[in-house]
Amino acid sequence: MSTFEPDKPVTDFDRWLADEFAQTGVFTSLVVLVSITETKVLPLCSTYFNVIGTETDWNEIVILFAGAGREWDGASFFPVTAPVGGPLDNPTARLRLHELEARLDVNPLVLNEGNFFDKWGRRLQIEEMQAQSLRVAPAFSIMRS
Numbered sequence: 112m113s114t115f116e117p118d119k120p121v122t123d124f125d126r127w128l129a130d131e132f133a134q135t136g137v138f139t140s141l142v143v144l145v146s147i148t149e150t151k152v153l154p155l156c157s158t159y160f161n162v163i164g165t166e167t168d169w170n171e172i173v174i175l176f177a178g179a180g181r182e183w184d185g186a187s188f189f190p191v192t193a194p195v196g197g198p199l200d201n202p203t204a205r206l207r208l209h210e211l212e213a214r215l216d217v218n219p220l221v222l223n224e225g226n227f228f229d230k231w232g233r234r235l236q237i238e239e240m241q242a243q244s245l246r247v248a249p250a251f252s253i254m255r256s
Contacts, residue, residue, distance in 0.1 A: 122168075122169040122228075122231065122232030122233065123228060123232055123233050123234040124168075124169045124172065124188075124226075124228045124232040124234075125168050125169055125232065127188075127226050127228075127234070128162070128165055128167070129165045131162075131190050131226075132162060132164065132165045135190060135192060136192075136196065136197070137161065137162065137163050137192075137196075137197050137198055138161070138162050138190045138191060138192045138197070138198060139159055139160070139161050139162070139190070139191050139192070139198040139199040139204050139207075140159060140160055140161075140162055140188045140189065140190055140191075141157065141159045141188070141189040141191060141204070141207060141208050141211050141225075142157060142158050142159060142160070142186055142187070142188050142189070143155075143156075143157045143186065143187045143189075143211065143212075143215060143222065143225070144156050144157070144158075144176060144179060144181065144183040144185070144186050145183060145184060145185045145186070145187070145222065146182070146183065146184055147184035147185050147229070150240065152185070152219050152222065152237055153219075154212070154215050154216075154219070154222075155179075155181045155183055156179055156181055157208055157211070157212055158179070158208075159199075159204045159205075159207075159208050160175075161198040162190070162198075163198075169228075169231075169232035172186075172232075173230070183230065184229065184230055185227060185228060185229050185230065185235055186227070186228055186230075187222040187223075187225035187226065187227040187228075188225050188226045188227075188228070189211060189224065189225040189226075190226070191204075191207055219237065220237055220239065222237055223236055223237055
C-alpha cells in the first residue's frame with residue numbers, strides 16, 4: 112500500500128526512482144545510510160530491497176529507514192539487477208552489499224557511485240576537501256545539486 116498523494120511535492124528521490132524504474136524495470140537497491148557532519152560522511156548501516164514499481168515515495172522510504180534504529184542524515188541507493196535482468200536473489204544481494212561495504216571502508220567517495228540523497232530526498236554529492244595540517248583522516252564536504 113502506498114501513501115503517495117498526487118498533490119504532494121515530488122523529491123529528487125521520487126524523480127530518480129521513476130527514471131530508474133523506467134530504464135531498468137524491476138531491480139534490487141543496495142542502500143547505505145550515513146551520518147553527515149561538517150567534514151565527514153560516515154556509513155552507519157546498510158540494507159537492500161527489491162523495487163517492483165514506482166508507487167513508493169520518499170516519505171515511505173523514511174518510514175522504512177526508521178526501523179534501522181539509527182539517526183541518519185543521508186542514504187545512497189545502488190540499483191543492481193541479476194544477469195538476466197530483474198532483482199537479485201537474497202544470497203547474491205547480501206554478497207553485493209558486503210562488497211559495497213568493503214569498498215566504502217576504503218573510500219567514502221564510493222557513495223557518489225550510487226544515487227545519494229539527504230534525509231529530505233534531495234540529491235547530494237560528496238567532494239573531497241583539501242587536507243589540513245591538523246586533520247588525520249581525509250575530510251569530505253556535501254554538495255546539494
